Amino acid sequence: MRLSRKAMDITESLTLSIDQKAKQMRAEGHDVVGFGAGEPDFNTPTHIIEAAKEAMDKGLTKYTPASGTLELKKAIVEKLKRDNNLNYSTNEIIISNGAKHTLFNIFQAIIDPGDEVIILKPYWLTYPEIVKMANGTPVFVDTDYNNDFEIDIKAVEEAITSKTKAIIINSPNNPTGTVYSKNTLLELANLAVSRGLYIISDEIYEKLIYGKQEHISVAALSEQIKDHTITVNGVSKAYSMTGWRIGYASGPRELIKAMANIQSHATSNPNSIAQYASVAALNSESDFTATMNKELNRRRVYMVDKINSIKGLSCTNPSGAFYVMMNISNIIGKKYKQKSLDSALTFAEELLKAKMVTVVPGEAFGMEAYVRLSYAVALENIKKGLSRIEEFVYELD
Ligand code: PLP
Numbered sequence: 001m002r003l004s005r006k007a008m009d010i011t012e013s014l015t016l017s018i019d020q021k022a023k024q025m026r027a028e029g030h031d032v033v034g035f036g037a038g039e040p041d042f043n044t045p046t047h048i049i050e051a052a053k054e055a056m057d058k059g060l061t062k063y064t065p066a067s068g069t070l071e072l073k074k075a076i077v078e079k080l081k082r083d084n085n086l087n088y089s090t091n092e093i094i095i096s097n098g099a100k101h102t103l104f105n106i107f108q109a110i111i112d113p114g115d116e117v118i119i120l121k122p123y124w125l126t127y128p129e130i131v132k133m134a135n136g137t138p139v140f141v142d143t144d145y146n147n148d149f150e151i152d153i154k155a156v157e158e159a160i161t162s163k164t165k166a167i168i169i170n171s172p173n174n175p176t177g178t179v180y181s182k183n184t185l186l187e188l189a190n191l192a193v194s195r196g197l198y199i200i201s202d203e204i205y206e207k208l209i210y211g212k213q214e215h216i217s218v219a220a221l222s223e224q225i226k227d228h229t230i231t232v233n234g235v236s237k238a239y240s241m242t243g244w245r246i247g248y249a250s251g252p253r254e255l256i257k258a259m260a261n262i263q264s265h266a267t268s269n270p271n272s273i274a275q276y277a278s279v280a281a282l283n284s285e286s287d288f289t290a291t292m293n294k295e296l297n298r299r300r301v302y303m304v305d306k307i308n309s310i311k312g313l314s315c316t317n318p319s320g321a322f323y324v325m326m327n328i329s330n331i332i333g334k335k336y337k338q339k340s341l342d343s344a345l346t347f348a349e350e351l352l353k354a355k356m357v358t359v360v361p362g363e364a365f366g367m368e369a370y371v372r373l374s375y376a377v378a379l380e381n382i383k384k385g386l387s388r389i390e391e392f393v394y395e396l397d
Contacts, residue, residue, distance in 0.1 A: 006133065006135075009132055010133065011129065013125060013126065013129075014125060014360060015038050015125060015360050015372075016038075018034075018036040018348075018358050018359075018360055019034060019036040019037060019038065019358075021352075021358065022034030022036055022358040025356070030356055031356055032352075032356045032357070033356065033357045033377070033381050033384055033385030034357075034358045034377065035359045035360075035372075035373040035374050035385055036358045036359065036374060037374040037376045037377060038174075038242075038374065038376075039236070039240070039242040039376060040237060040240040040242075040292060040322070040376050041376050041377060041378065042240040042288075042292050043240065044239060044244070045239065045240075045281075045286055045288045047280055047284055047286060048239060048241065048277045048278075048280050048281050048284075049277070050280075051276055051277045051280030052274070052276065052277040054276075055272070055276035056273055060272055060273065060276055062272065063268060063272070064269040064272045064275060065269060066260060066263055066264035066268050066269050067093075067095060067256075067259075067260035067263060067264070067269075068093070068095025068248070068269060068270060069095075069272075069275050069276070069279075071275075071276070071279050072095055072246075072248075072275045072276075072279050072282075073090040073093045074090060075279045075282040076095070076248055076282065078282070078283075080217075080231075084203075084206075084217040084219075084220055084231070085217065085220040086217055086219055086220050086231065086250065088250045091253055091256070091257075092250055092251060092253050092256055093248060093249070093250050094248060094249050094256050094259050094260050094263065095246060095247070095248045095269075095270055095275060095278075096246075096247050096248065096249070096259075096263060096267075096270055097245045097247070097267055097270045097271070098236060098245040098247040099202065099232050099236065100126060100130075101245075101247060101263075102232050102234070102247040102248060102259075103127075103130055103200070103202065103232060104133070104134075105249075105259040105262050105263055106200055106230055106249065106259060107130050107131055107133070107134035107136060108133075108134050108259075108262050109259045109262060110134075110198060110255065111131070111134040111136035111165060112135075113136075114135070114136075114137060114163060115136045115137070115163055115164075115165040116136065116137045116138075116139045116161060116163045116164045116165060117131045117136050117137070117138055117139065117164075117165060117166045117167070117168060118139050118140075118141055118156060118164060118166070118167040119131070119138050119139065119140055119141070119168050120140075120142075120143055120156075120168070120169065120170075121141065121143060121365070121367060122143070122176060122325065122365035122366050122367040122370065123168075123170075123365055123366055124170055124174045124175070124365070125364045125365060127168055128140075136165070137163070139159050139164070140366060141156050141159050142155060143176075145316065145325075145327060148176075148178055148316050149176040149178045149316065150178065150180070150181075150184060151180060151184050151188055153184070153187045153191060156188065156191065157191055160195055160197070165198060166197055166198035167192055167197055167198070167199055168200045169185075169199065169200070169201050169202065169218065170201075170203075170204075171185075171203070171205075171215070171320070172205040172208060172209055172319065172320025173320070173321060174205065174321050174323055175321075175360075175365050175372040176316065176323070176325050177316070177318020177321050177322075177323055177324065177325075178316075178318065178319065178320075179213045179215065179319040179320045180216075181213075181216075182216050182221075185218045189221055189222075189225040189229070190225075192225075192228055193224050193225060193228050197228065198228055198229070198230060199218055199219075199225070199228055199229045199230070200229075200230050200232065201218045201229055201231050201232065202232045203215070203217060203231060203232060203233045204232065204233055204234055204236065204247075205237055205321040205322075206233060206238065207237070207238035207293070208237060208238070208289075208292075208293060208320050208321055208322060209293075209320040210296070210297040210300060210318075210320065211319055213319045213320070215320075218231075219231050219250075219251075229251065230250070230251035230252075231249065231250045231251065232247065232248075232249050233247065233248060233249075234246060234248060235247075235278050235281050237321075239281040240288075241277070241278070241281065244277060244278070245270060245274060246270055246271075246274050246275060246277075246278045296322050296376070298379065299375040299377070299379050299382055300322070300375055302379060302382060302383070303373065303375050304317050304324060306383075306386045306390075307324065307373075307386070310389070310390050310393055311393070312328075312330045312331050313326055313327065313328065313330070313331070313389075314326075315327060322374055322375050322376045323373065323375070324372070324373045324375065325362070325365075325367070325370045325371075325372055326359070326370060326371050326372070326373055327369065327370055328344060328347055328362075328371060331393065331396065332344075332347070332368075332369055334396040334397060335397045336350045336354065336392070336396055337354075337395075341396070343361070343368055344361035344362040344363055344367075344368055344369065344371050345361040345363055347361065348360070348371055351389065351392055354392055354395075355388040355391065355392050356388070357388050357392075359371040359372065359389075360372040360373075373385075
């Protein structure tokens with residue numbers, strides 16, 4: 001008996017498995033500092049939890065329309081208007097089981113076998129896998145550490161072929177924290193429009209921006225660009241609701257309808273109670289996100305300063321999300337107690353064994369000379385973990 005080629009071609013999510021490993025070691029009594037987290041370490045705000053309880057008490061526990069409730073779609077329409085300067089109607093919105101599922105549906109709806117999708121490196125590790133699951137071919141385009149991982153428009157242009165169907169962008173970016181400027185977005189969008197490509201804009205970290213830079217939704221740059229763009233978002237990161245599994249997309253009506261048809265046979269509606277709670281998240285004027293951002297920013301500043309003070313390590317100054325890509329290119333090739341650190345993967349393995357610190361090796365994001373650290377971790381643990389990393393680096397030959 002043989003598994004399908006498709007199943008055998010899909011790799012496990014390294015970030016989830018590393019986070020799992022840290023949790024397991026902690027449960028076994030080890031003092032592990034985990035920098036693998038992909039979720040805010042804050043509780044979901046109480047008013048959202050209350051809305052979920054109220055939905056259950058009212059008996060709103062049955063199937064909803066497969067593409068989501070009208071109430072949540074209306075709240076999303078308002079949110080897109082208010083925050084993103086985007087005008088959509090409710091039939092141009094679909095709600096799914098997290099933004100990951102939204103992205104999965106998009107590729108199922110737009111890709112024919114062999115179609116190519118341009119993905120910028122370093123990338124969120126799920127992008128290539130969901131393109132492959134739709135029988136598409138990921139095509140990677142490099143970005144440069146020395147240029148803050150900004151998009152190289154010329155390199156994107158050179159990667160376009162007759163088979164290219166779409167370009168995925170993610171701003172604020174996981175794993176680099178880069179927030180793309182309006183100019184960059186405009187240039188990329190004009191390229192996509194002129195070559196007849198879809199832009200898939202993953203804006204899940206939209207609310208997590210530090211400093212002066214502002215989040216711009218590429219679809220808001222012109223009506224023509226809007227016609228080519230599918231904007232993806234969700235409640236996971238902005239409201240610390242990762243376990244509730246609500247994501248959504250706005251885009252051309254025909255495409256949203258195709259995604260809804262696919263979803264109707266795959267999962268039916270996303271969880272009804274989580275949808276009612278998400279209405280409360282989007283409609284409330286709580287200062288939760290601002291408070292969370294203030295704390296995340298404090299940790300970001302500490303982490304960036306500390307990494308750049310350790311000889312052999314460096315990082316850019318991320319403007320958004322909650323990750324730092326730590327550059328270990330000066331470490332690769334060194335030895336820890338006779339063990340050669342010839343990749344980010346061995347760096348991460350030896351660091352965990354020697355110092356009980358987990359980081360995500362850059363191979364997961366297509367960049368071998370980096371490891372990703374999340375600062376969705378309490379400041380005291382960041383301090384402890386980084387001083388262990390410092391010790392580790394000083395012990396290298
Ligand atoms: N997009 C990016 C870039 C992410 O980092 C994540 C989660 O880590 C997601 C999408 C998915 O978010 P969710 O499925 O929880 O809505």
